[in-house]
Amino acid sequence: LATWSLSSFDELARFAYVEAIQVAVSASSARIESVVSDSVGILVHTVVSFDADPNTDWLTPARELYATLRTGSFSDVLFPVVWGANYVQAVTMPYLEGSMDGYQTDSIVYGLQVNLHLRSHSFDWLTLARANQLLAPLRNRSSVVVGNLWKHAYLPGNSTTVVATMQAASFSWTALELIATAISVDAADMWPADVWGSNAVLASVQ
Secondary structure, X not given: OOOOOOOOOOHHHHHHHXXXXXXXXXXXXXXXXXXXXXXXXXXXXXXXXXXXXXXXOOHHHHHHHHHHHOOOEOOOOOXXXXXXXXXXXXXXXXXOEXXXXXXXXOOOOEEEEEEEEEEEEEOOOOOHHHHHHHHHHHHOOOOEEEEEEEEEEOOXXXXXXXXXXXXXXXXXXXXXHHHHHXXXXXXXXXXXXXXXXXXXXXXXXX
């Protein structure tokens, strides 16, 4: 927010800011994570969540929001006549849950991605609750700060099964290297067939 200061962005302004986002972005809830001074105005770190059925219901409003964010301006949501000039500095990918406590803007964040083919299950079977359970072996490790999962229909051979693309991030490259090694060696123990059905890690862990 280029025309605001920390002192002017008081409790009432913060409430109005969150309310404006929730009104403009349907089916969402918003919260302010932090507010810091910038070279021009202030930076407001904002999280927008979609609490509806993750299979379908959140897709339309989420896509509309991303289309707005990609323009680099948030003026379609925060009208300049009220909020002044405003710009999108950075957008992070959506997460099911996680914490970035302690993040420093000059820090390097490393990422790891693994594609797990769930041969016994369909796209709709992979619900939010099951996605969080799938991510547990990645999240429950030292130095991993967030976990994220995307699901995709597995297309080869007209299959009706699902692929879980799991992502983890860390400030430690070594921590992710250890996870990648564990997946290569112990994937069957991390996602046992008696719990998840027949499954396989596709291609290489990145």
